Amino acid sequence: MVLPAQDEVRRGRIPAHIYNDRDIFLLERERIFGRAWIFVAHESEIPAAGDYVVRRVVDDSFIVVRDEAGAVRVHFNMCLHRGMQICRAEVGNASHFRCPYHGWSYRNDGRLVGLPFHQDAYGGDAGLARDEHRLLPAPRVESYNGLIFVSLDPAAPSLRDYLGSFTFYLDYYTRQSSGGVELSGPQRWRIKANWKIAAENFAGDMYHTPHTHRSVVDIGLFRETTPERRKEGCTYWAGCGGGTTYRLPAGGLEERLAYVGYPEEMVSRMKETWTSRQQDVIGRDGFIVSAASVFPNLSFVHNWPRDPGAETVTPFISLRVWQPVSEAETEVLSWFAVDALAPAEFKARSYAAYLHCFGSSGMFEQDDVENWASITAMAAGSMARRLTLNSRMGLLNDDTDLTAPLPPERFGGPGVARPGYSEYNQRELLGRWASYLAPAAAATP
Amino acid sequence: MTADPRRPLAFDDRRHLEAQAWLIDEAYLLDDRRYEEWLATLADDVRYVMPVTLTRALDSDPGSYPEMAHYDEDKHSLSLRVARFRTQYAWAEDPPSRQRHFVTNVRTFETDSAEDIFVESAVLLFRSRGDVSEPSLLSARRADTLRRADGGWLLRSRLIRVDESVLRTQNLAVFL
Numbered sequence: 070m071v072l073p074a075q076d077e078v079r080r081g082r083i084p085a086h087i088y089n090d091r092d093i094f095l096l097e098r099e100r101i102f103g104r105a106w107i108f109v110a111h112e113s114e115i116p117a118a119g120d121y122v123v124r125r126v127v128d129d130s131f132i133v134v135r136d137e138a139g140a141v142r143v144h145f146n147m148c149l150h151r152g153m154q155i156c157r158a159e160v161g162n163a164s165h166f167r168c169p170y171h172g173w174s175y176r177n178d179g180r181l182v183g184l185p186f187h188q189d190a191y192g193g194d195a196g197l198a199r200d201e202h203r204l205l206p207a208p209r210v211e212s213y214n215g216l217i218f219v220s221l222d223p224a225a226p227s228l229r230d231y232l233g234s235f236t237f238y239l240d241y242y243t244r245q246s247s248g249g250v251e252l253s254g255p256q257r258w259r260i261k262a263n264w265k266i267a268a269e270n271f272a273g274d275m276y277h278t279p280h281t282h283r284s285v286v287d288i289g290l291f292r293e294t295t296p297e298r299r300k301e302g303c304t305y306w307a308g309c310g311g312g313t314t315y316r317l318p319a320g321g322l323e324e325r326l327a328y329v330g331y332p333e334e335m336v337s338r339m340k341e342t343w344t345s346r347q348q349d350v351i352g353r354d355g356f357i358v359s360a361a362s363v364f365p366n367l368s369f370v371h372n373w374p375r376d377p378g379a380e381t382v383t384p385f386i387s388l389r390v391w392q393p394v395s396e397a398e399t400e401v402l403s404w405f406a407v408d409a410l411a412p413a414e415f416k417a418r419s420y421a422a423y424l425h426c427f428g429s430s431g432m433f434e435q436d437d438v439e440n441w442a443s444i445t446a447m448a449a450g451s452m453a454r455r456l457t458l459n460s461r462m463g464l465l466n467d468d469t470d471l472t473a474p475l476p477p478e479r480f481g482g483p484g485v486a487r488p489g490y491s492e493y494n495q496r497e498l499l500g501r502w503a504s505y506l507a508p509a510a511a512a513t514p
Numbered sequence: 515m516t517a518d519p520r521r522p523l524a525f526d527d528r529r530h531l532e533a534q535a536w537l538i539d540e541a542y543l544l545d546d547r548r549y550e551e552w553l554a555t556l557a558d559d560v561r562y563v564m565p566v567t568l569t570r571a572l573d574s575d576p577g578s579y580p581e582m583a584h585y586d587e588d589k590h591s592l593s594l595r596v597a598r599f600r601t602q603y604a605w606a607e608d609p610p611s612r613q614r615h616f617v618t619n620v621r622t623f624e625t626d627s628a629e630d631i632f633v634e635s636a637v638l639l640f641r642s643r644g645d646v647s648e649p650s651l652l653s654a655r656r657a658d659t660l661r662r663a664d665g666g667w668l669l670r671s672r673l674i675r676v677d678e679s680v681l682r683t684q685n686l687a688v689f690l
Contacts, residue, residue: 158571159679254582256566258681261647283603288594377590400680405582420581425591429584430564430686432598435606438684446647 072096075503080468081461081496088263089448093506094396101365101505102127104222106231108367108390109133112141112215113251113409119162119177126219127393131207132156132166133217136178141212143219144179144204155204166204179203214243214250232363233308234483240347241358242369242386246338248409252388253420255402256429262441263448264366264391264399265502270437271360271368271389273304273494275313276462281440285432290374290425292382300489303356303475307484309501311494312361312369322352329357329373330382335411349481356480362494364501366391372433374422383415385423397445403428460499463491520623520632530622533633533660536667541615541637544689547607549596552689553589557661557668562587564654564674564690577679584686585674599687606687612642613688625659630670633658637690641683650683652676654690 070092073084087093109124110133121134123146130146132155148155148168155166155175165182167174174183181202184191191197207219211228213236218228225231232239243250270277278299285291301316317325326336340348351357362368368391373384386407392400405423407416426433447453463471472487480486487493523530536555543552556562564585565578587595598604619636635656642649655675660667674690 157569158574159569161571161574163571254566254579256582256584257679258683258685260684262684280603281605284598284601287601287603288597290594290598377588421586421591424583424586425594429681432595435685435687436604439605442647442684 070096072506072508073503075500075507077457078503079496079500081459081464081492083458083460083499085448085453085456085458087448088266089397089445089453091396094393096506097393097502098127101502102221102393104220104225104505105365106209106211106218106220106225106228107365108216108218108363108388109143110217111250111252111388111404111406112212112217113249114160115141117162119164121156121163121177122160123156123158125392126221129221130154131219132204134163134177136176137164138178140178141210141217142178143207143210143217144175145207147205148173149181149202149204175204179206214239216243231309235308235310235363237307237347237483238305238310238312238358238361239363240343242361242371242388242406244342245335245408246342246410250386250406251409252404252406254404254428255389257400257402258429259394259398259400260438260442261397262399262438262445263396264393265499266441266444267391267399267401267437268362268364268366268368269495269498270441271370272311272362272498273306273313273492274360275299275302275304276490276492277440281436282433284436285374285426290432292373292375292380302359303480303486303488304491304494305480305482305484305486306494306497307482310361310363311484311497313359313494314356315359317351317355317357319355322348325351325355325357330384332412332415335408335415338408338410346481354480356486362498364498365505366393370427372422372426374426376418383418383422385419385426387423387427389427397449401429403434460492460495463487463493523622523624523631527622529631530620532667533622533631534620536660537617537620537633537635537658540669541617544615545613547599547610547613549599549689553593553596555669556589556592557663557670558589560587560589560592560669561671562592562669562674563672564676564686567676567679569679578675584676584681604687606685609644611688612640614640615690616640629662631660631667633660639688639690641688643684652681652683652688652690653678656690 107126110122114122115135118135118137121132123132132144132146134142136142146154146156150173151170153168153170155168165174165176172185176182181199208223209220209225302314304313323336358371360370368389370387373382375382388404388406390402394400405420407419475486563583565583568577570577616638617635621634623632625632637654639652657673659670661670
């Protein structure tokens with residue numbers, strides 16, 4: 070198999086077949102999902118001892134559980150004896166997990182504690198020492214703002230190093246107060262689309278908003294009456310992720326956060342929690358985060374539709390994982406996220422706003438998926454192998470920039486920010502994808 | 515098993531027959547995307563909820579999240595969804611899916627209110643998009659409350675218990 074040339078991908082010349090290609094998918098599974106940090110759950114989903122959720126990294130099923138001492142553990146969901154899937158519920162609370170096949174039992178911290186007929190069948194600990202056996206842990210488990218990631222690569226860099234300066238932007242979504250964020254859900258559904266298309270879209274595609282999402286503007290769900298407003302925002306790429314922003318009307322931090330619908334008490338907690346630099350991106354520079362992606366398959370969205378029959382708006386946040394099933398199918402896990410200290414009344418409004426816009430029934434999301442499934446279907450055949458897609462927006466023919474990056478006095482956040490429509494972020498994401506696929510990178514442990 | 519405390523209506527009870535006819539008429543409205551006429555069959559204070567179904571152990575609480583649903587709608591939000599379908603930019607259903615709502619296993623119960631009856635049904639939605647895409651199926655149990663209105667019934671509430679925890683349809687640009 071010929072891998073896509075990294076320099077061509079970084080120049081925005083994308084071979085169309087990468088969106089539906091079995092060989093590429095098998096390499097992605099090994100070299101990306103076997104090495105990168107992958108989001109599996111948030112700590113708010115498992116608040117009490119014994120709470121667990123079962124999540125996957127491509128084909129590998131993991132139990133993400135809080136043990137009796139309060140530590141988060143991530144166990145490979147396979148019995149040490151004959152390989153049965155131990156936990157077959159997707160969410161619950163358990164002090165122990167017992168294999169249905171022969172009854173081996175494990176404490177929720179992973180330790181093997183029970184074997185039927187241990188003395189008769191094994192000669193007790195002389196044949197099989199229980200305290201030397203535990204469920205296979207995920208090679209690496211680390212968290213940021215309660216977001217639990219795993220890496221299947223024991224030699225992976227720390228999560229903080231991996232995320233890099235994107236943590237600056239993660240705080241807008243997941244740390245609006247000292248209470249942090251709490252997640253509801255996820256809704257789960259499967260779409261006949263390649264996972265990369267979704268990650269690219271959330272990373273930087275402001276250009277699709279005026280057309281794909283015209284319907285939600287036409288029905289008045291958004292206060293802005295012209296979808297073209299989107300080009301006044303900027304995109305940014307920092308560390309291992311990037312995203313899009315909206316440009317806010319004139320005003321200071323308080324006025325601008327009020328403009329997108331945050332009540333005063335939440336704004337005052339944001340001021341206590343965010344650094345002055347984080348506050349400046351909104352209050353001084355006038356940009357507020359919207360969609361974003363962390364390589365490879367975690368995305369965020371922040372938007373503020375109108376309240377029913379009113380001129381006021383309510384913001385909502387969603388996290389989503391684009392879980393690869395195959396080269397042509399993706400499972401979407403979509404959570405509603407809200408600041409844990411937000412007033413109950415705000416949480417209820419924000420949840421309704423989320424449901425109307427995103428998720429399995431969301432009026433934005435419906436139209437996105439239609440496009441992504443169509444791209445995936447078109448990418449399967451022989452003609453797609455002859456077509457190089459144009460992902461060069463923002464580059465002139467001689468590869469120089471159409472628009473200069475915003476200087477620090479106009480955009481105070483880390484990374485590189487660019488005004489208006491462009492595909493820099495999609496190229497960053499796919500450039501990173503191409504580097505991971507390259508054999509040289511795969512050779513490093 | 516304890517006996518069902520609700521008071522079932524006989525299958526030849528006029529209210530049962532009317533409820534069954536109501537569900538069949540509704541299925542045709544939804545199949546044909548006659549959504550404005552469908553909205554007119556909903557009470558102004560309708561509540562339309564489709565929880566997220568969960569796979570849980572046998573001895574656990576019933577399988578859905580208390581704070582997350584696929585649909586959690588009132589008449590205003592359902593009207594917005596319908597209005598969106600009528601714009602020129604609702605790609606999710608352009609070209610439209612062929613939909614067939616199969617409704618069966620209907621049973622009805624009296625409630626404490628003389629104006630309301632409780633209606634349970636099973637629904638299977640077959641959905642075909644495009645010319646060669648694989649069709650999708652959605653199977654669900656519905657629990658409805660119908661309220662007597664001038665010459666007929668209005669839907670006062672609907673709880674849709676979908677049978678999959680991971681939906682195998684690309685979006686819910688459809689109603690059950």
